[in-house]
Amino acid sequence: MSLSPVLQQWLGYLSLYGWIWIIPILERLFPLRGQKLLRPGILNDLVHTYHPFHLWIILNSAFYAWVATYAQQHGGNTFPGQGALVDAHLGWSLLALFLIGHTTFYGAHYLSHKIPMLWQFHRVHHSSQTLDSFSTSRFHIFDKTLFALPALMLIAYFQPDPGVTLVYIAFSDFWGRYGHGNIKDAHWLGYFMSNPKFHRWHHSNHPEAIDKNFSAEFNFLDYLFGTAYYPKEGVPDNFGESGYSNNIVVQHYRPFHDCYKIVKKDGWMALLRKPKSKTKPESNAKPDPDTHQSDTLNAVHE
Numbered sequence: 002m003s004l005s006p007v008l009q010q011w012l013g014y015l016s017l018y019g020w021i022w023i024i025p026i027l028e029r030l031f032p033l034r035g036q037k038l039l040r041p042g043i044l045n046d047l048v049h050t051y052h053p054f055h056l057w058i059i060l061n062s063a064f065y066a067w068v069a070t071y072a073q074q075h076g077g078n079t080f081p082g083q084g085a086l087v088d089a090h091l092g093w094s095l096l097a098l099f100l101i102g103h104t105t106f107y108g109a110h111y112l113s114h115k116i117p118m119l120w121q122f123h124r125v126h127h128s129s130q131t132l133d134s135f136s137t138s139r140f141h142i143f144d145k146t147l148f149a150l151p152a153l154m155l156i157a158y159f160q161p162d163p164g165v166t167l168v169y170i171a172f173s174d175f176w177g178r179y180g181h182g183n184i185k186d187a188h189w190l191g192y193f194m195s196n197p198k199f200h201r202w203h204h205s206n207h208p209e210a211i212d213k214n215f216s217a218e219f220n221f222l223d224y225l226f227g228t229a230y231y232p233k234e235g236v237p238d239n240f241g242e243s244g245y246s247n248n249i250v251v252q253h254y255r256p257f258h259d260c261y262k263i264v265k266k267d268g269w270m271a272l273l274r275k276p277k278s279k280t281k282p283e284s285n286a287k288p289d290p291d292t293h294q295s296d297t298l299n300a301v302h303e
């Protein structure tokens with residue numbers, strides 16, 4: 002079962018040009034909080050969306066080609082499960098794509114918060130002080146590659162119908178923007194999906210919400226692994242870093258400089274392992290953006 006070329010084309014248009022302008026209309030109609038459309042950093046986030054140097058696409062394509070070539074040179078379709086989705090029903094393919102996308106995103110996102118070197122790149126996405134659908138695009142290209150690469154490699158391996166893959170990508174792109182949007186929806190939705198309120202806690206500077214809510218769309222892995230934080234009351238409003246640049250060029254350069262500073266101060270191993278917390282964080286303590294831990298550690302990492 003396959004999708005018509007016209008439908009595939011429309012899904013492609015929605016992913017490229019649609020959601021980014023449709024979701025802001027929802028934000029105006031159903032705002033979670035009163036906030037301005039024109040806010041600091043919006044130009045930067047628009048450049049992130051449309052800049053032509055999507056290096057991560059090139060990197061992903063290179064790895065994609067590598068997997069395909071490797072598979073051909075080592076016996077074609079003889080690996081277990083390779084091409085398993087070629088003739089699969091649309092429903093099974095979609096389910097498999099959601100599972101592949103969800104688990105790889107959760108894993109990559111978890112690591113990008115726990116490994117100091119990866120955090121310096123993911124920190125760019127967390128730097129926005131105002132959260133809306135435009136902040137979805139604010140990513141360092143290496144960080145974006147880390148998030149997308151494992152899923153793309155598995156998709157290349159299992160080979161689902163390209164049309165079904167487009168449906169998944171269009172939904173994933175829609176939900177990414179919706180989940181960052183300043184949109185009010187039903188509280189119960191956050192028990193199943195990473196809705197705006199659920200993902201706002203992930204971006205917040207509240208110590209109890211640090212390293213929580215890693216999911217992209219469905220959030221069962223957060224509940225399964227105990228990384229969900231979704232209180233019934235309250236909506237966080239304290240995000241990002243005031244000292245981080247809103248300039249895309251600086252945002253792509255600074256992680257390297259921050260990694261260099263870590264190595265210079267604490268050695269190479271400090272890029273791979275966070276320092277252990279010595280005291281329990283105060284409930285009103287702010288996290289240290291360098292290490293993404295409570296400021297009870299500032300004495301150790303200033």
Ligand SMILES: [Zn+2]
Nearest residue numbers: 110114123127
């Ligand atoms: Zn994150």
Ligand SMILES: [Zn+2]
Nearest residue numbers: 126181200204
């Ligand atoms: Zn986010």
